[in-house]
Amino acid sequence: MTAARHRGRSILLSSGLAIALAVVLIPFYWLVVAATHSSREIFDSPPPLLPGGHLGANLNTLQNTAQFGRVVLNSLLIAVVYTLCAGAVCALAGYGFAKYRFRGREALFGLLMLGLVIPAQVTLVPLFQMMAELHWLNTYQAVIMPNLALPFGIFLMRQSMAALPDELLDSGRMDGCGELRLFWKVVLPPMKPALAALAIFLFLYQWNDFIWPLIVLRDSASFTVPVALAALQGLDETDYGAILAGTAAAAIPMALVFLALQRHFVSGLLAGAVKE
């Protein structure tokens, strides 16, 4: 291939993908624009294409109609506690399955992985009844507890932990390290990138989860962000300016966390997703 032809193809491919990417990103741009306009302006013709000055008023409406500050705090608290607890459960289990040989290992791991293919809907009704019997409806633990042993998280951790050299563990044991201390002092430090990937995944999963919180959270003061937004959309007179401001407000921290840690996220997910 001549150099000129090579360059021509390169420009063609890059600009083609740039156009495709622009189309993909339009909803994000439009979300930011719409969040700063009133409902009336959003549905003007022509629709607004540049940010306006209505963001503060939208957030105010949101706070007054949906206690949005409280809702964001609910979501944050649930997502942080969930990430820490589920992260611990998944890391412990992943390590156990990756680095020990024990009776029933394959069967138990297979059992957990069954959770990947069994539709979540099968458990919705009985789980709801369990939560009602425990008097856990409208509580944080009702949202957090059922998904702590997330099969995908355990899978991801087992894959990453398997890459840890056995010599490292053996030398730790030679130095007289107990098994739990070994896990804490020797195993976890080099696993930081994988743990970061797991943490982002768990946080995003919980932050965006909809159907389960929708079912167990019945009182608007306990709503999470997605449940509150969906409830606002269901009202007769939907204030789209306010809803979209809330949607943008909820998406911006996510985007920032993701951008800051994306290197770990994509590579960590891939390590889990593709190795056979």
Next chain:
Amino acid sequence: MTATLTGSAARAVPSAGTAPRPRPRRRVAPYLFVLPALALFAVFKLYPIGRSFVISLHKTVGGTDRFVGADNYERLLHDPLFWTALKNTAVILVVQVPVMLALATGLAVALNSTLLRGRAVFRLGFFLPMVTGLVAYGIVFSVLLNKDYGLVNWLTGLAGLDPVPWLTDPLWAKISLGLALTWHYTGYNAVILLARLQSVPAELYDAAAVDGAGAWTSFRHVTLPGLRPALLLTTVLSTIGTLQIFDEPYVLTGGGPDNATLTIGVYLYQNAFKYFDFGYASAIAYALAVLIGILGVIQFRFLGERS
């Protein structure tokens, strides 16, 4: 778990040459590591799965549960709405999933190309929709696609086209749902395929080029076979995801218009948490699980064996 921590100082260094026999605490340790996960899984997954089956054999009449055997399953077979939901879900599966995976494959190949400048930015950009919550993008799309005021119709109007009833016409509502799903998941699938693509040895492409293979031939005979395991994975994941689909139709169209976007997931939700017919909802859930199982086996057979 404190047992694993005590007495570590008293432990002798194993002598070189002879393999150290596992000590009691090392035999117990693995079970302690996996115990929290297994216990939680048993309580919040296995037990509900069993209980769900029992519920599906009951009917709630006047506040008490009455055993009705297979009645709920029988009702399922004669319920036109269930078949509508099944058909809608099948249409998404047969139309949207292949289109999305073809797009993702093309995208992965493009992102893998050495001709592309700024690959990291592109990868990140195309992955970004996946990070967005389903409710959030459902709301955004429902406004963008508004027939009278939406940005999309305004743009097509500039090109002189008539406004499209994106969300209010049965056919267009299905198309809108497909577009939203494709927007959300294509980049994610492309990233999975891309990782696999990077493990295809460059020598294979060189050999194909030496043999005089063009771009299409080397794609067919080198890229596609190399992608097969990842294609199997993305196909199976997309199938499972599609069969369970709930958030998008719930937020975007509420299952309408005229049940055109009613999916099994939405129908199950309506029966359970709108009509509180838990027995019937559980029967739907089990039908769904069986369906996912059957399709999973077929796909593994079809795509797995030929590799």
